[in-house]
Amino acid sequence: xxxxxxxxxxxxxxxxxxxxxxxxxxxxxxxxxxxxxxxxxxxxxxxxxxxxxxxxxxxxxxxxxxxxxxxxxxxxxxxxxxxxxxxxxxxxxxxxxxxxxxxxxxxxxxxxxxxxxxxxxxxxxxxxxxxxxxxxxxxxxxxxxxxxxxxxxxxxxxxxxxxxxxxxxxxxxxxxxxxxxxxxxxxxxxxxxxxxxxxxxxxxxxxxxxxxxxxxxxxxxxxxxxxxxxxxxxxxxxxxxxxxxxxxxxxxxxxxxxxxxxxxxxxxxxxxxxxx
Numbered sequence: 001x002x003x004x005x006x007x008x009x010x011x012x013x014x015x016x017x018x019x020x021x022x023x024x025x026x027x028x029x030x031x032x033x034x035x036x037x038x039x040x041x042x043x044x045x046x047x048x049x050x051x052x053x054x055x056x057x058x059x060x061x062x063x064x065x066x067x068x069x070x071x072x073x074x075x076x077x078x079x080x081x082x083x084x085x086x087x088x089x090x091x092x093x094x095x096x097x098x099x100x101x102x103x104x105x106x107x108x109x110x111x112x113x114x115x116x117x118x119x120x121x122x123x124x125x126x127x128x129x130x131x132x133x134x135x136x137x138x139x140x141x142x143x144x145x146x147x148x149x150x151x152x153x154x155x156x157x158x159x160x161x162x163x164x165x166x167x168x169x170x171x172x173x174x175x176x177x178x179x180x181x182x183x184x185x186x187x188x189x190x191x192x193x194x195x196x197x198x199x200x201x202x203x204x205x206x207x208x209x210x211x212x213x214x215x216x217x218x219x220x221x222x223x224x225x226x227x228x229x230x231x232x233x234x235x236x237x238x239x240x241x242x243x244x245x246x247x248x249x250x251x252x253x254x255x256x257x258x259x260x261x262x263x264x265x266x267x268x269x270x271x272x273x274x275x276x
Contacts, residue, residue, distance in 0.1 A: 013101040040149035041076035060149030171205035
């Protein structure tokens with residue numbers, strides 16, 4: 001039986017129960033669970049329709065003015081209601097809402113992540129994102145956001161998340177290792193960027209990868225990846241950020257660098273699965 005048949009949605013299911021079943025199903029099968037695709041405005045309406053901006057990239061919605069955003073969000077909620085994924089009833093001057101349990105599980109996974117890895121990739125066709133939300137059992141909620149504002153979600157094992165991230169960063173190019181090892185001061189990057197970055201001028205894809213620890217002191221770590229037909233380069237800060245090193249890497253080295261950012265959180269075993 002395929003993983004897509006392991007669960008059925010109904011109003012009798014609880015969000016916590018569905019979330020736990022999803023964790024167990026993906027961990028056991030080592031296959032992704034795909035939630036489907038949602039638009040900027042649908043995610044905004046489900047998260048917080050009165051918020052001025054989204055916590056995550058929303059390229060289409062953010063291009064609208066306030067009145068247009070409000071109209072788009074209202075239309076999105078009507079669409080979700082027609083698809084029986086969302087409902088809202090006015091009870092004693094207040095709205096009571098219902099969200100389909102699997103969609104509610106997705107929202108709580110997204111909101112409750114202890115760490116988030118955001119990869120922002122710029123290519124000739126525009127900018128897109130991969131957002132990985134750390135989950136219990138070493139799993140990740142994978143959110144792929146297109147430059148048109150479509151959000152594709154899947155709950156995936158760590159190895160799957162690493163492969164997806166690596167492939168996307170490569171922008172469809174084969175792994176090639178050139179001979180580059182540059183140490184450039186931040187001052188030179190500001191004053192002589194075109195000159196000092198000339199060896200990287202034929203880059204076809206540039207990705208910034210940042211890990212944010214959501215709990216505690218909200219620390220960040222990250223790296224950059226530049227891909228061209230002749231090399232793949234990883235950029236990292238040295239000397240407390242005063243110098244940036246650009247070094248060419250092979251496929252194994254790239255995966256190793258990204259794997260460091262996908263390390264499990266302290267509560268990644270079975271903690272946090274019972275809360276609604």
